[in-house]
Amino acid sequence: MALHPDFPNSPHAILDPEIRWFPADEALRDTSMDKLMPPLVASLRKKVKEFRGSGYVGASDTSKSLLNWWFKEPHLQMQADGTDTQFRYFFAQREALETVIYLYDVVGAKDKFDLMRFDSRGAVSAQMFDESWRRYVIKMATGSGKTKVMSLALAWSFYHKLYEPDSELSRNFLVIAPNIIVLDRIYKDFQGLRIFFEDPVLPDNGFDGRNWRDDFQLTLHKQDEVNVTHPVGNIFLTNIHRVYAGEDIPPSPDDDNTMDYFLGKRPTGGTTDSKVDLGMIVRDIDELMVLNDEAHHIHDARLAWFQSIQDIHNRLLQKGGALSLQLDVTATPKHNNGAIFVQTVADYPLVEAISQNVVKHPVLPDAASRAKLSERQSSKYTEKYADYIDLGVIEWRKAYEEHQKLDKKAILFVMTDDTKNCDDVAEYLEGRYPDLKDAVLVIHTKNNGEISEAASGKAKEELEKLRQQSNEIDSLASPYKAIVSVLMLKEGWDVRNVTTIVGLRAYSAKSNILPEQTLGRGLRKMYPGGVEEYVSVVGTDAFMDFVESIQAEGVELEHKAMGEGTKPKTPLVVEVDNSNEKKDIEALDIEIPVLTPRVYREYKNLGDLDAGAMTFQPVIYQTFSEEEQREIVFKDITTGEVTHTTILDTAGVADYRSVIGYFAQTVMKELRLVSGYDVLYGKIKAFIQDALFSQAVDLESPNTLRNLSELAATKTVIETFKKAINDLTVRDKGDAEIRDTIKLRQTRPFVVKDQGYLMPKKSVFNRVIGDSHFELRFASFLEDCSDVVSYAKNYLAVHFKLDYVNADGDISNYYPDFFVKLSDGRIVVVETKGQEDLDVPLKTQRLRQWCEDINATQSDVTYDFVYVDQEGFEKYAPKSFADVLTGFREYKD
Structure with a gap:
């Protein structure tokens, strides 16, 4: 019953259905299978894998755009220290949304009979489903991000109803929490629509030709705090204990107090004063989607909770509509006897979440x-x-x-x-x-x-x-x-x-x-x-x-x-080893000056870009059939993975504007440009029309759009403009000055992954963590060098980094590996490498320049550098650090 040996450690990795956890003990198949594996999931995982691999063929244009934005576009988020990091949804979150969209858009699954088609064991019957409306259950381990799934599903439903003419989804949402604790948590995320804007839920305006952010107009109503309601654009967030079907005469919008009309009359009798009938919320609303957090409550048709949702559905039926979708998210979608809800369509079990360190x-x-x-x-x-x-x-x-x-x-x-x-x-x-x-x-x-x-x-x-x-x-x-x-x-x-x-x-x-x-x-x-x-x-x-x-x-x-x-x-804690009485922390400390940035981007007007001066290999203009022209896809320029599909209008003609917009947005994101979209759009448009191909082309032609989806054209446009912009804007100041000093003994404690480490005697830190086996070997070597007074690994928590221009011409940051203090007072910055890459000589050149700048600025301490490659280290086996400085002084091509 162990996980597959190829099961990946990263929660972002795409999981093949063949390596997902399965209770391999055959003795459990007949006695406990219904309590261990959702019956629909195995088949759905395979279908969704095909759906994903096809570039989401069969999904609506709106769904494709959202799936590509959420899971294929790069999303940078600013950290507290001012640095950027890439935000990525977990694969479990991605698979949940892909499954819901596959079932709705491709399969058109409206009820239990449509879901039963995915029963891989033949053990599911219609009697196992109590509801008569569209209901999907998402099973995700506690802590794996169910609220994010809810926010994505809500946005998808809203946009689908807004943009797709025949959509049966909704722009009104009843979000149900099981208790006041969960209600507070969801409200914290949803208040001011925070989660939708802080996470990359909403695409940028202009993405695939839509004004997504401008169109996302929603009002949040919490419990009894009802604001002015509109026919569409409402999120009603409530405690599950208030969802009870009332038996009295329904309130009217003409009442002096319309609170009961929108959230239902407060029930009397055996219930407490805190419970409100929310069934009446739909009397003046023609569309509604229900999202249940911690939804294992909604499992019994005899319970008031289930009956209230049924009541909402029936009221919509009376007006010619229906409950658009009930989406339940929970870690334990199980009946009292332990059997998993048959409506479960996606499953990220606890065993997988633990393995990937999600929990x-x-x-x-x-x-x-x-x-x-x-x-x-x-x-x-x-x-x-x-x-x-x-x-x-x-x-x-x-x-x-x-x-x-x-x-x-x-x-x-x-x-x-x-x-x-x-x-x-x-x-x-x-x-x-x-x-x-x-x-x-x-x-x-x-x-x-x-x-x-x-x-x-x-x-x-x-x-x-x-x-x-x-x-x-x-x-x-x-x-x-x-x-x-x-x-x-x-x-x-x-x-x-x-x-x-x-x-x-x-x-x-x-x-x-x-x-x-x-x-x-x-x-x-x-x-x-x-x-x-x-x-x-x-x-x-x-x-x-x-x-x-x-x-x-x-x-x-x-x-x-x-x-x-x-x-x-x-977790492993790395900290300054102050409690170690055998260490003189002050003597072991190393001070590293921090210089002002030498490399910077000079934000000139992008209007200075000259297509005639750009160096590139023109792309051959091909002729495609009419059928080939209709499938306009874009692939990642490094992996070849499908990343983007053009938007076709109702007449079936591709819109070149969304394609050019995609190129412009990609260039701006990769170079982190904050303005100039309109200028860049025009430059790219002219470049494609007159220079990219071996001939001038008609942008309105579907054949041109098909050519632009080819990898050669995509890569040429993006890489050519990135290089041209870098050549135009990236500059070296020519000097630098000391603005601060890092003292290693002032580094705050931090946690690291559980991996190999060395307990050092010559470092201010209690542990030396090796990102590779070679780094640990090199640290052990430094321990034995008589000419080394102290050394330290350059952890991220030290905050020492160098700006440099990488092989692509972009400004990037580089973190050298070690600091070494020698007996003659010199401090040497060491870069170790097991496998070389294109940036190694550029990093080494930048490190040399940094040492020269430091030594020119002050004379108290001499700073030096050395590049140590694993192959040379193993071949020549230096006996002292002086041997390292002699034999490894320069980077060798």
Whole structure:
């Protein structure tokens, strides 16, 4: 049941259906398959792979544009330090949207009978579907970005309805959250439509000839806070407990108070005052899409939640419409018996998310550690489970100490069985452990794990305070370090800093709680990127047996020694080794001057571009058949992957303006130009028309458009203009001056991927992490050099980089590998390389120039450089750093 050996580590890698996780144990096929694998997913994955590989043939123009924008266009985002990084959606998020669009656009799947065509095992029947409307379920592991999927699906529906004449989708949305915690989280992302503009959800105006951002007009309504509503363009965000079908006379828009009209009358009787009938929301709305977050609630036709959505659908039917789509997203789309919803169309299981470091790795005590624990003979709850609580606190303390170095707060999460014992544990933690005094937050939940909202449980003001405290517990400003909860927080409590879970009870099928949900509260990661993170899980034997049952889902649980004297299971932290008494940090420190940038871009008017002065090889103009002319595709100039499809108007004639716009946008993005689109557009238009081909061409001709989709033409246009713009704008100032100094001993702690490292004696850092085996070998060599006083790896956290002009003529940044301080006082910057690339001589030349600039600016310390290639290092085996300076002084072509 292990993952395929070729399963990639990157969550961005495209996953072939043949290497996806599958419960390979045949003994499970007949007894547990319905609880492990969604029956429609295997077939759909293969179909969606074909759909993706075809360049989305069969999708509407709007869908193609959005898929290409989201998943094929480069998206740069500004970081806090002023640098740019590329934003990419996870493949799981991409596959979810591709599947939904494939089912809607290509298959036209409107109901259960259309979905049943993808049943690969013949085990699905119509009776397994309760709904009569279009409903798709997306299964994604906790922490893998379900909210992003919801935002993409919402934008797709909006634009599809706006731009496609026969669209059955919607520009009104009912977004349902299971509880107030999830509601707050979604509202934080959706408030002011933030997620749509901060993530690359909305294409740039002009992309494929549409004004996407200008056309995206939506108003967010939260719970009872209803603004002025329009027939279209509404997002109604509400708690699931307010979605109840009413039985009284429906409100009217003519009422003095129209609140009940838009959000439904407040029910009376057995429900609480917080619940509102939202079925009436559709009485004056002709189109609606429902999005359910944490949607495993909507599984039983007998429940009020399901009946309310059915009521919404029926009301739309009465007006000649229908519910356009119900899209459910959840980590656990399962019935009470554990069977997966048959409507599940995409699946990113927890085992894959853990493997790709999208979520934390669960770690359990090994057998020896568990053998030391026992339930004591006592009627007092905390005395009975003292061993388990104490071990949890020990593990939490170790994690807390490590994460504190990074200005992060580790959270302890304890699950009990009732409110009395919950309060007992909180009192025990605060009384026994000084570091938890006044730092324990108690959350009482109902029997099914949901946070209690009933007025009888807590006053409204107290609930609001609890809500805020639980949402802000990650913050260093929050006084809380531990949470004690009855049962567990079943879903939505998406705090990232839980490092230790302590379970003091067993769960049964009666509680309707799954092991994925138990672990889910501690799976969200604290740090960005692919750094391995861990959540330690301890508890009673019955609790641990329950947690370990998740191994049937393919999850491999790591076991380690726990308790006093054992090492913490945390990400690798690299920090200045101040606690090492054997090191003189001041003597080992290395100071690196920071110079003003030497290379810069002079933003001249792009009108100075001269096509006559550009050097390029003209492209042969080919003649294509009428059928070939209709398939206008663009391919990535390096990978050959289809990246863009032109927009055809209703007459079937390609619009050359969108093609030229695509070229102009690509050039501007790759060179990070912030203005000048209109000028560049005109230059590229004239270049294509008069110079690109061996003859002048008619831009209106479909044959010209087909020629432009050829890789040779695409590459020539983009590369020629990039080179010309770089030649026009990239300049060397000719000098530089010192603006700051980096002292290595002032570097803040940071986390790195779990990989090979060296414990150095001659470095201010506690670890030398090797990005390659050769770097570790070279670090070990420096340790043994008698003429080396100290050295350090140039980590990103050091913030030392050099600007240079790369092989493509672009301004780029370069991070040398090592700093070395020699016994004669010199400081040498070292570049090591296992495999050479085109930029190596350019980087080395820039490094030489930097040393010359530094030495010309000051005379206190001499700075030097050396390039060390792996092949030469292994061949000549230097014995000292002087040998390195002698034998590897220059870069050799």
